[in-house]
Amino acid sequence: MQATKSFEQAFLRHLLRGFRLSAVSYKSMSLQERKSAIKLSADVAMASARGSRKWTRGLITKLSREDEHRSFLRLILGTEYGRRTKPRHGSWKIPRSKKIVRRSLRVCSRRKNNLRAPHGVKSGVLARTLVEKRTHALKRLVPGGESLDGCSLLDEALDYVISLRAQVDLMQKLLTTFEAPKLRALSKCTLPERKASFVGK
Amino acid sequence: MSSRRSRVSEEEINRLVSKLQSLLPETRQRGAGRASAAKLLKETCNYIRSLNRDVDDLSDRLSAIMATMDSSSAEAEMVRSLLRS
Numbered sequence: 177m178q179a180t181k182s183f184e185q186a187f188l189r190h191l192l193r194g195f196r197l198s199a200v201s202y203k204s205m206s207l208q209e210r211k212s213a214i215k216l217s218a219d220v221a222m223a224s225a226r227g228s229r230k231w232t233r234g235l236i237t238k239l240s241r242e243d244e245h246r247s248f249l250r251l252i253l254g255t256e257y258g259r260r261t262k263p264r265h266g267s268w269k270i271p272r273s274k275k276i277v278r279r280s281l282r283v284c285s286r287r288k289n290n291l292r293a294p295h296g297v298k299s300g301v302l303a304r305t306l307v308e309k310r311t312h313a314l315k316r317l318v319p320g321g322e323s324l325d326g327c328s329l330l331d332e333a334l335d336y337v338i339s340l341r342a343q344v345d346l347m348q349k350l351l352t353t354f355e356a357p358k359l360r361a362l363s364k365c366t367l368p369e370r371k372a373s374f375v376g377k
Numbered sequence: 378m379s380s381r382r383s384r385v386s387e388e389e390i391n392r393l394v395s396k397l398q399s400l401l402p403e404t405r406q407r408g409a410g411r412a413s414a415a416k417l418l419k420e421t422c423n424y425i426r427s428l429n430r431d432v433d434d435l436s437d438r439l440s441a442i443m444a445t446m447d448s449s450s451a452e453a454e455m456v457r458s459l460l461r462s
């Protein structure tokens with residue numbers, strides 16, 4: 177499974193626009209500043225190229241929580257910014273309290289298991305807890321995944337992985353094209369040396 | 378007792394699981410054996426983390442090389458990539 181050609185085109189287009197808006201081409205930035213700007217452009221480009229999915233909305237929301245990202249996001253998303261970053265029906269608060277409830281439930285169930293579960297049952301309980309634990313981990317890794325369950329979480333994770341792979345591929349290709357002139361220049365430098373040694377023989 | 382609704386969900390989940398398995402580098406190598414839910418989740422999480430690290434690393438390298446390029450050649454290269462694809 178791969179991202180489509182239109183995704184690739186849209187990603188590059190958005191990336192170029194992001195680079196222009198954050199002026200990464202200008203040498204006045206520090207290496208770290210430029211790196212952050214590039215990464216931010218790449219993430220926004222990936223979300224914009226993909227369109228409307230739970231994870232793309234989750235990613236934009238997550239990025240907008242950092243103060244230093246807001247002006248860039250406002251610039252690149254334009255009128256979409258207000259719509260995309262506004263929490264719906266106070267959904268900000270719910271995930272946090274859900275986490276606390278979940279944590280306390282986990283503590284309670286762990287206490288209960290230590291006191292009551294006989295040995296034979298332990299492996300089944302352990303397996304279920306492991307799946308739960310890893311599901312929670314996946315929910316945290318997939319943007320917007322906290323409010324998803326089972327099937328939808330897997331569906332979003334699949335889509336997110338495909339898009340991430342495309343993002344990595346395209347950034348790698350871009351790096352290669354940027355590096356190509358340097359490599360050509362380097363190979364030109366070594367030729368005269370070889371010629372001299374041949375003549376010497 | 379699986380009602381029609383839950384049977385459809387089960388097919389759906391199986392489809393998603395096999396798609397995911399075909400993407401994950403570790404399970405792909407191992408072949409068509411069905412991984413456990415816990416294993417699938419672990420490998421998906423690991424893969425996402427690894428891809429995020431790749432993006433971070435590539436951002437570093439792009440930043441380094443763009444430091445040596447002038448603005449017009451960087452943009453020109455990108456436009457050329459767009460036209461090529």
